[in-house]
Amino acid sequence: MRAVLPYDPRQPASTPRIGELPDPVVGRDEVLIQVRATALNRADLLQLRGLYPPPPGESEVPGLECAGDVVAVGSSVEGWSVGDRVMALLAGGGQAERVACPAGQLMPIPPQLSYTDGAALPEAALTAWTNLVVEGHLENGKSVLITGATSGIGTFAVQLARCCGAEVVAAGRSLERLDLLRTLGATHCVVLADGMPEAVRNATEGRGADVAMDLVGGRWLPATLASLADGGRLILVGLMAGRRAELDLGEVLRRRLTLRGSVLRSRSRHEKRELVAGFRAFADERLADGSLMPVVDHVAPFDRIAAAYQHMADGSQLGKIVIEF
Numbered sequence: 001m002r003a004v005l006p007y008d009p010r011q012p013a014s015t016p017r018i019g020e021l022p023d024p025v026v027g028r029d030e031v032l033i034q035v036r037a038t039a040l041n042r043a044d045l046l047q048l049r050g051l052y053p054p055p056p057g058e059s060e061v062p063g064l065e066c067a068g069d070v071v072a073v074g075s076s077v078e079g080w081s082v083g084d085r086v087m088a089l090l091a092g093g094g095q096a097e098r099v100a101c102p103a104g105q106l107m108p109i110p111p112q113l114s115y116t117d118g119a120a121l122p123e124a125a126l127t128a129w130t131n132l133v134v135e136g137h138l139e140n141g142k143s144v145l146i147t148g149a150t151s152g153i154g155t156f157a158v159q160l161a162r163c164c165g166a167e168v169v170a171a172g173r174s175l176e177r178l179d180l181l182r183t184l185g186a187t188h189c190v191v192l193a194d195g196m197p198e199a200v201r202n203a204t205e206g207r208g209a210d211v212a213m214d215l216v217g218g219r220w221l222p223a224t225l226a227s228l229a230d231g232g233r234l235i236l237v238g239l240m241a242g243r244r245a246e247l248d249l250g251e252v253l254r255r256r257l258t259l260r261g262s263v264l265r266s267r268s269r270h271e272k273r274e275l276v277a278g279f280r281a282f283a284d285e286r287l288a289d290g291s292l293m294p295v296v297d298h299v300a301p302f303d304r305i306a307a308a309y310q311h312m313a314d315g316s317q318l319g320k321i322v323i324e325f
Contacts, residue, residue: 001020001021001022001023001096001097001098002018002019002020002096002097002302002325003018003019003020003021003061003095003096003097004016004017004018004061004062004063004095004096004305005017005018005019005021005061006060006061007047007048007049007050007053007060009050013048013049013050014045014048014049014309014313015048015306015309016048016062016095016305016306016309018302018303018305021061021096023098024059024093024096024098024099024100025100026072026073026074026100027074027100027102028074028075028076028077029074029076029077029102029103029104030074030077030100030101030102030103031070031072031073031074031077031080031086031100031101031103031106032070032071032072032073032098032099032100033066033068033069033070033071033086033088033098033099033100033101034068034069034070034071034097034098035066035067035068035094035096035097035098035099035325036066036067036068036069036115036119036324036325037066037067037068037115037116037118037119037299037322037323037324037325038063038065038066038067038094038095038119038322038323038325039064039065039066039094039119039120039123039152039320039321039322039323040305040308040309040312040320040321040322040323041064041065041123041152042238042240042312043064043265044062044063044064044095044309045309045312045313047062047092048062048309054091054092054265055091055092055265055266058091058092058093059090059091059092059093059096059099059100060092061092061093061094061095061096061099062092062094062095063090063092063093063094063095063096063099064089064090064091064092064094064122064123064265065087065088065089065090065094065119065120065121065122065123066087066088066090066094066099066101066119066122067085067086067087067088067109067115067116067117067118067119067121068085068086068115069083069084069085069086070082070083070084070086071098074103077103078103079103080103080106084108085108085109085115085118086106086107086108086109086118087106087107087108087109087118087119087121087122088101088105088106088107088122089101089105089107089122089123089126089272089276090105090122091265091266095305095323097325102269102272102273104269104270104272104273104276104277105122105269105272105273105276106276107121107122107276107280110287110288112288112290113287113293115324116296116299116322116324117293117294117296119320119322119323120152120294120295120296120319120320120322121156121287121294123152123153123264124152124153124155124156124157124294124320125156125160125279125283125292125294126264126272126275126276126279127153127157127237127264128153128156128157128160128161128213129160129275129278129279129282129283130262130264130275131157131213131235131237131262132144132157132160132161132164132211132213132235133160133164133278133282134275134278135233135235135260135262136211136213136233136235137211137233138161138164138166138210138211139164139165139166140164140165140166141165141166141167142166142167142210142211143166143167143168143169143204143207143208143209143210143211143229144161144166144167144168144169144209144210144211144212144213145169145171145200145209145211145212145213145224145227145228146158146161146168146169146170146171146212146213146215147171147172147192147212147213147214147215147216147220147224148171148172148192148214148215148216148238148240149170149171149172149178149181149186149189149215150172150173150177150178150180150181150317150318150319151215151238151317151319152294152295152297152317152319152320152321153215153237153238154170154172154181154215155180155181155184155294155295155318155319156292156294156295157213158170158181158184158185158186159184159185159291159292159293160283160292161185162184162185162186163185163282163283163286163291163292166211167187167188167204168181168185168186168187168188169186169187169188169189169190169200169203169204169209170186170188170189170190171189171190171191171192171196171200171224172189172191172192173191173192174191175189175191177318180295180318184295187203188200188203190203192216192220192223193223194223196220196223196224196226196227197223197226197227200227201227204229207229208227208228208229208230208232209227209228209229209232210228210229210232210233211232211233211234211235212224212225212227212228212232212233212234212235213235213237214234214235214236214237214238215237215238215240216238216239216240216241217236217238217239217240217241217242217243217245218239218240218241218242218243218244218245219241219242219245220241220245221236221241221245221247222245222246222247222248225247225251225252225257225259226251228255228257230255230256230257231255231256231257232255232257232258233257233258233260234257234258234259234260235260235261235262236259236260236261236262237262237263240315294319294320295318295319295320296319296320296321296322297311297317297318297319297320297321298311298317298321298322299321299322299323299324300321300322300323300324301323301324302323302324302325305323308321308323
């Protein structure tokens, strides 16, 4: 099968190399998917640089999500059959023509969605669900700040928060790029800058956000913490602005703030199965009626994946970049 080859320290960093690999062997609790489309994530870029290897035992091919057709089913799998249209949350392997996936990490593609739509959804959807609902305890009537909101994860998180009944404040580098977020459910849009805490308080009647889902980190982490209401929770998910920040821990103590780090890829298959089940119970009907939908920046063929990676590295995308086979 054609695939993006695993990281090789002898090859140029950040450049995906396409080659031939053996088809994956399907485990008893897995299905084999003929991949129609996959999507790019910043974790893939780190993996190409040798900075984010897959969990032990998982495919070394990049790719954290895909959409396609089931072509084989493991002996212990129930509820899935050859020919089913599926989208899948993966720990690796999505950027290949075939991938083996634990059955508990599959979701059906709603009839009105294409394979392209399905490929853009799993990683964004499950990241948003895990960090807004499971870790952030977001509830109806609460306010949430989402930084990096124009990313694939951010655009889905805005919709999910709206569906939870939250007041959504979206933050990004420019108000012009944030305009789309208003159509997705953002009540307010603010610029990711030193004045963000004041802007968030103005948007929330002086309180600040009850929950922040931070996809940026780095130098902007203090401003995101300062945007919280007293007793607020910040779930740190991404580090687009870097791995280091200087914090006023006195503020954390005085205002009883919670700072929690969160990753999805390294969680166990059992935990991912539970997360997928919880998300599906909430979202299946909303995906079917269009209340939740992936936002796609653009689509590229598999043989143009290097250019697609470069576009992602440039940071100019709005939504997900999808690769079609």
